[in-house]
Amino acid sequence: MNYNELEPDFYNSDTISISTLALEEDLKQERTQEISELVDLSKKVSFLHTSLLYYRNAKSNMGTICYDAWKMVVKKVGGAPNTWQDFGCYLGISQEDLDYITNSIKDDPADLILKVFMQNENATIDKIVDALLKMKRYDILKSIEVPLCNLVQCFNKDDSGYHSGSKNSGSREVVSFTKNLKCDLPLALKKKLTKDDKKPNTPSIRPPLKTVPEKQADDTVMLFLTYAEDGLDTALNIQQYVDNWDSPRVTILMLNDRREEVYQNPEKFIRENFEKADFIVPIITTGYINRINSNTPQTPCTTDNLDYKYVNFIYNLIINHYIYVTGCLNEKARSVLPHNAHANVLSEVASYPALLPWTYETYFDEMFKAFLKKDSY
Structure with missing residues (x-):
């Protein structure tokens, strides 16, 4: 086989290689664009407190939207092994609280992470988005993007691009639901006692002596x-x-x-x-x-x-x-x-x-x- 016979295949190979590189470049640009949109999502929700995810009113559109956003976050974060633990770390949850949640049985760990986090008055939803960005969980972010944008619309009817600049631009007041929300966390995970918490017994000067449980009557x-x-x-x-x-x-x-x-x-x-x-x-x-x-x-x-x-x-x-x-x-x-x-x-x-x-x-x-x-x- 002479050189002239090989030449067409040679050029086809180059063409395929160039096309592949072009495709890779397009994919990189698409991913960069997606990440940029997710960063913008963080800016959009920066005035919404995490407690809004727990607003419940089946008769109102806002109640349904809040529930849908909460459900998607909990399902996606809790749906993969160890994701909720990494999520908690990035949200600043202490290791002691994470260990307690690990041994909890009655509650969903991803839900507990959100409830512990939202006790902070600065626990805005943008920090949830930022945590997932740091974890590079773009799949979860894409899943919760639409529910969170719907939530933004409830409090930003004109959607005038208020957050198009830096996250802290302007002085928009944070929208919160904490005053009307009952904290149903276990006492060990609460940051402070509330009126609803049971009043502990007043300690005496000398604690009562610890009694050893009696053996069963049948010596079992x-x-x-x-x-x-x-x-x-x-x-x-x-x-x-x-x-x-x-x-x-x-x-x-x-x-x-x-x-x-x-x-x-x-x-x-x-x-x-x-x-x-x-x-x-x-x-x-x-x-x-x-x-x-x-x-x-x-x-x-x-x-x-x-x-x-x-x-x-x-x-x-x-x-x-x-x-x-x-x-x-x-x-x-x-x-x-x-x-x-x-x-x-x-x-x-x-x-x-x-x-x-x-x-x-x-x-x-x-x-x-x-x-x-x-x-x-």
């Missing part, structure tokens, strides 16, 4: 199991072992079996039963170690099992009891190592003295039964 032993996803089979096996015991009489507590009671007040239920339980039985697996390890990125549970949800909360109770109640004597936790546990679990759990395995699942039936009898229960 309570074992409180705590485990992650990969410990469920072991938990069920322990339940089966105990069900077959004639003596001692033992009851097993698993949160998922008491869902209705837990839902009423999760933290209170867990704390009270932690005190009542004779022993807490953590099931030590790779998943459990990952759940309690603060350096491990946390991903939301794929099921609604309450035992998985509160692993970290119960672990903190174990540590507080170990350090402050018993002076680093392990009198409460009796950890169990599953028979199929990974080899590295033993080395990892060595960093947690309160969780050192007490027995293996294989020996649980024999050892735990003998231990409870010997302990005169």
Whole structure:
């Protein structure tokens, strides 16, 4: 094949390359234009307080628009793993509040982030847009762009381009709904007490002595199991072992079996039963170690099992009891190592003295039964 035969293909190749570069340049310009429009969106909503997202009036057009904007923000921010946590960080939510929200069960985390954020009188909606811009979540911003523009129209009928300059240009008063909005956040997340909050008991000069819960009249032993996803089979096996015991009489507590009671007040239920339980039985697996390890990125549970949800909360109770109640004597936790546990679990759990395995699942039936009898229960 001579050069003349190759020449047409050569020029076609160049033409394709040039076309591709041109297409890439067009896409870059489109993306730049989109980002510019989203920055303009931040300017447009800078006079609207986040509390407006919670205005509800099904009979008015504004009530419907506020609800639609709230719904889209919550669905999009809460619809992807860890997005709500990053969103909270960019909004300035403290790590302590984020940890509390992580262990909350009754409320949507994205909704809680908005409610915590809007307690600040300067919590305007433009800061929500700016946070998403910093996160480079342009997909979420495109989804909420129309609902937010509709919200702007409710308070900016002439839409005269007031915010076409800098965000702080002019002196437009911030539109807020905070005075008429009841704050239904948990007390731990409130920045200040309100009239609606229950008045706490006035502290006495000397606090009452802490009473130790009396043992049940029938001397039944309570074992409180705590485990992650990969410990469920072991938990069920322990339940089966105990069900077959004639003596001692033992009851097993698993949160998922008491869902209705837990839902009423999760933290209170867990704390009270932690005190009542004779022993807490953590099931030590790779998943459990990952759940309690603060350096491990946390991903939301794929099921609604309450035992998985509160692993970290119960672990903190174990540590507080170990350090402050018993002076680093392990009198409460009796950890169990599953028979199929990974080899590295033993080395990892060595960093947690309160969780050192007490027995293996294989020996649980024999050892735990003998231990409870010997302990005169």
